[in-house]
Amino acid sequence: MSRPTDVVAVDLGGTTIKAARFDAQGVAEETLRLATPSSEGPEAVVAAVVRAAADLVSPSTAAVGLCAPGLIDAAAGVVRFAANLGLRETPLAAAVADRVRLPVTLEHDVRAACLAEQRLGLGGDVRDLLVVVLGTGVAAGIVCNGQLVGGAQGFAGEFGHIPVHAGGEPCTCGQHGCVEAYASGGALVRRYRRTGGIANNAADVAARRDTDPEAARLWAEGADALGRALVTTTVLLDPQRIVLAGGMAAAGDALAEPVRHTLQNGLAWRSAPAVDISPLGADAGLLGAALRAAEAAGARVFLRSTC
Amino acid sequence: MSRPTDVVAVDLGGTTIKAARFDAQGVAEETLRLATPSSEGPEAVVAAVVRAAADLVSPSTAAVGLCAPGLIDAAAGVVRFAANLGLRETPLAAAVADRVRLPVTLEHDVRAACLAEQRLGLGGDVRDLLVVVLGTGVAAGIVCNGQLVGGAQGFAGEFGHIPVHAGGEPCTCGQHGCVEAYASGGALVRRYRRTGGIANNAADVAARRDTDPEAARLWAEGADALGRALVTTTVLLDPQRIVLAGGMAAAGDALAEPVRHTLQNGLAWRSAPAVDISPLGADAGLLGAALRAAEAAGARVFLRSTC
Numbered sequence: 001m002s003r004p005t006d007v008v009a010v011d012l013g014g015t016t017i018k019a020a021r022f023d024a025q026g027v028a029e030e031t032l033r034l035a036t037p038s039s040e041g042p043e044a045v046v047a048a049v050v051r052a053a054a055d056l057v058s059p060s061t062a063a064v065g066l067c068a069p070g071l072i073d074a075a076a077g078v079v080r081f082a083a084n085l086g087l088r089e090t091p092l093a094a095a096v097a098d099r100v101r102l103p104v105t106l107e108h109d110v111r112a113a114c115l116a117e118q119r120l121g122l123g124g125d126v127r128d129l130l131v132v133v134l135g136t137g138v139a140a141g142i143v144c145n146g147q148l149v150g151g152a153q154g155f156a157g158e159f160g161h162i163p164v165h166a167g168g169e170p171c172t173c174g175q176h177g178c179v180e181a182y183a184s185g186g187a188l189v190r191r192y193r194r195t196g197g198i199a200n201n202a203a204d205v206a207a208r209r210d211t212d213p214e215a216a217r218l219w220a221e222g223a224d225a226l227g228r229a230l231v232t233t234t235v236l237l238d239p240q241r242i243v244l245a246g247g248m249a250a251a252g253d254a255l256a257e258p259v260r261h262t263l264q265n266g267l268a269w270r271s272a273p274a275v276d277i278s279p280l281g282a283d284a285g286l287l288g289a290a291l292r293a294a295e296a297a298g299a300r301v302f303l304r305s306t307c
Numbered sequence: 308m309s310r311p312t313d314v315v316a317v318d319l320g321g322t323t324i325k326a327a328r329f330d331a332q333g334v335a336e337e338t339l340r341l342a343t344p345s346s347e348g349p350e351a352v353v354a355a356v357v358r359a360a361a362d363l364v365s366p367s368t369a370a371v372g373l374c375a376p377g378l379i380d381a382a383a384g385v386v387r388f389a390a391n392l393g394l395r396e397t398p399l400a401a402a403v404a405d406r407v408r409l410p411v412t413l414e415h416d417v418r419a420a421c422l423a424e425q426r427l428g429l430g431g432d433v434r435d436l437l438v439v440v441l442g443t444g445v446a447a448g449i450v451c452n453g454q455l456v457g458g459a460q461g462f463a464g465e466f467g468h469i470p471v472h473a474g475g476e477p478c479t480c481g482q483h484g485c486v487e488a489y490a491s492g493g494a495l496v497r498r499y500r501r502t503g504g505i506a507n508n509a510a511d512v513a514a515r516r517d518t519d520p521e522a523a524r525l526w527a528e529g530a531d532a533l534g535r536a537l538v539t540t541t542v543l544l545d546p547q548r549i550v551l552a553g554g555m556a557a558a559g560d561a562l563a564e565p566v567r568h569t570l571q572n573g574l575a576w577r578s579a580p581a582v583d584i585s586p587l588g589a590d591a592g593l594l595g596a597a598l599r600a601a602e603a604a605g606a607r608v609f610l611r612s613t614c
Contacts, residue, residue: 128459142451142543144463149451151545152435155577156451158542163535163573165473174575228470232539235465236449238458266470268481270462 004062004297008100009290010052011109012036012045012068012092014084014136018283019052021061022290026120030056042086046095053096053104063103064096065293067112067285071154077106080154105292109133110157111148112288113280114141117243119291121280130239131278132159132226133285134248134255137172138180144237160184162229182225185248191218206251223255227262234263234273245278252277311369311604315407316597317359318416319343319352319375319399321391321443325590326359328368329597333427337363349393353402360403360411370410371403372600374419374592378461384413387461412599416440417464418455419595420587421448424550426598428587437546438585439466439533440592441555441562444479445487451544467491469536489532492555498525513558530562534569541570541580552585559584 006029010019017036020028032052037044053064070082077093079085097104107115114131117123123131129143138160142149149156160180161173168177169187181187185202192205195214199205208215230242242263244256256277264272278284313336317326324343327335339359344351360371377389384400386392404411414422421438424430430438436450445467449456456463467487468480475484476494488494492509499512502521506512515522537549549570551563563584571579585591 126459128463140543144449144451144456145454147452147454149435149544152433152547152580153545153577155545156435156543158545161542161576162539166471166535175573228473232469233543235468236447236463236540236543237456238460238462238465240459266482269468270460273459 005060006058007063007065007290007293007297008053008056008061009065009286009293010049010067010096011112011286011289012049012066012085013109013285014038014069017048017052018286019056020286020290021056021058022287026287026290032056036085038085042088042090045085045087046090046092049092050096050099054099057100057102061100061102062297063105063293064100065289065291065296066092066096066104066106067109067289067292068092068106069109072106072108072111073154074105074107074150077104079106103293103296105289105296107289107292108150108154108157109285110139111141111150112286112292113245113284114143114148114288115291116280116284116287117141117245117278118143120287121278121284122243122276123241126240128237128239129241129243130230130233130237131243131245131284132230133246134183134185134226134244135246136184136186138184138226140233142237159229159233162232164225164228179225179229183222183229183248188218188222188248202248203250206254209254219254220258223258224262226255227259228266230259230263230275231266234267239273242273242275243278244275245280245284247282249277250281310367312367313365314370314372314597314600314604315360315363315368316372316374316593316600317356317403318419318593318596319356319373319392320416320592321345321376324355324359325593326363327593327597328363328365329594333594333597339363343392345392349395349397352392352394353397353399356399357403357406361406364407364409368407368409369604370412370600371407372596372598372603373399373403373411373413374416374596374599375399375413376416379413379415379418380461381412381414381457384411386413410600410603412596412603414596414599415457415461415464416592417446417448418457419593419599420552420591421450421455421595422598423587423591423594424448424552424585425450427594428585428591429550429583430548433547435544435546436548436550437537437540437544438550438552438591439537440553441490441492441533441551442553443491443493445491445533447540449544466536466540469539471532471535486532486536490529490536490555495525495529495555509555510557513561516561526561527565530565531569533562534566535573537566537570537582538573541574546580549580549582550585551582552587552591554589556584557588
């Protein structure tokens with residue numbers, strides 16, 4: 001039997017399942033992407049995750065790390081509830097372990113991304129860190145005193161539902177004026193289409209900022225809402241560093257600059273923490289899941305910094 | 308030499324210095340109150356704290372615990388900055404230790420109150436707790452994963468400066484619409500006087516709720532602002548329990564009921580954490596300082612639960 005030297009990670013997303021086998025240096029040896037079969041029911045989703053993991057496991061794989069959105073019970077390896085995936089009380093880690101016969105971990109996707117940022121990205125040695133993942137929705141990974149914050153029920157980090165405008169835009173959560181109703185990719189596209197604009201995704205809106213005043217206005221309102229929610233988070237938690245991650249972060253300084261401006265304006269009495277774009281890109285969740293798997297493999301596999 | 312069996316605590320406040328010697332059961336054997344001589348300069352303030360501690364130390368005192376507002380470096384025992392007290396880079400713990408020749412601890416007053424709530428009040432065994440101290444200003448003690456959250460620069464817990472109304476009431480911090488500009492005792496009195504009402508303190512405004520519609524309106528706006536800031540804190544941190552403490556909490560259900568209402572209304576998609584009035588009253592900070600002193604005294608003194 002060969003010595004375990006790699007881990008497999010699977011990031012179960014609302015639209016895509018991403019998986020990779022990482023060697024001990026954190027380099028992806030093999031990757032796999034497939035559409036999440038959400039419309040075929042929860043059994044199909046679980047089967048797709050099991051297949052993705054099994055396809056990548058090699059004779060030298062030490063452990064498998066999974067991550068998923070929703071309400072995650074990491075200790076039990078169970079997805080308690082994930083609306084977009086139709087999962088409820090789903091023992092996802094056990095389903096994969098039954099097939100691959102290896103230790104299998106499960107982590108919340110945003111907390112996995114935060115873990116990756118802390119260990120492999122910009123968060124190195126930072127004991128108080130905020131990682132905001134801006135995608136279809138908006139959520140945050142919070143590190144206080146060097147530890148990921150899960151909250152009493154595992155609901156911590158619902159940054160997207162910080163109210164920033166009393167009685168403002170309706171949000172998918174049922175409230176009004178949440179930061180997610182302005183700053184998420186989904187909101188940006190919805191609001192742009194409402195002005196008569198044509199966009200498939202947030203990148204389309206971002207690309208039209210210089211030529212379409214409506215695109216410029218909506219982008220600015222999104223960045224402003226994000227900055228306001230960061231003011232709130234900063235007064236509460238005093239993070240040393242704020243990292244912007246997820247698909248929207250691909251906009252780089254076009255996002256970070258106006259966010260920094262709103263944040264510093266809202267903190268008259270203190271300096272603002274640094275705001276940076278994640279260097280890990282959309283793979284942060286996958287890397288975090290791999291880190292959890294490496295932990296489960298004990299001292300046999302380490303993932304090294306990729307930055 | 309007698310065996311150490313008690314601790315002395317001193318709570319340095321903006322208007323009052325409170326001190327007490329607590330026996331091992333947490334019962335105050337002797338107490339002392341004096342006006343804080345803020346107008347006489349920082350040396351006078353430090354001298355008053357030293358005198359209060361020295362007056363209460365007995366031959367069986369094991370350690371002294373101090374707490375103070377502002378930016379506190381607990382590890383160094385230094386008040387880095389406390390605007391209301393005129394202190395800057397003040398080695399308060401060392402000043403007291405030089406006189407009493409005992410171990411001396413220093414903690415942030417709101418974090419001390421939070422610690423007392425966790426150990427002696429309603430927070431027992433709660434790993435994710437929020438204690439909001441409502442006095443002249445508003446601040447919060449935050450416990451995540453069982454640990455007090457200090458933040459990168461010791462600025463965490465500035466709950467009073469969560470913005471709840473964009474472009475709202477001016478706040479002493481230089482911003483507009485902070486929760487403190489509506490829900491603090493200071494704001495309530497200021498706003499009530501502006502309507503032509505006469506009030507010396509927040510209790511006067513609270514007492515007129517049933518007879519003066521303006522008092523009722525301002526009280527409701529304060530509770531609503533507090534509830535809104537708690538929505539934000541809950542989505543970020545998912546506390547198991549929220550405790551309202553400080554002078555304003557003496558209003559009991561007249562405060563807690565409307566706050567619970569706003570909080571649950573703002574959390575359409577999840578249940579709200581429990582909101583309760585602190586049983587420790589205005590002495591929570593003092594008790595927390597005593598707990599820190601008991602820790603410093605090692606296994607020789609324990610403070611037991613008082614609830």
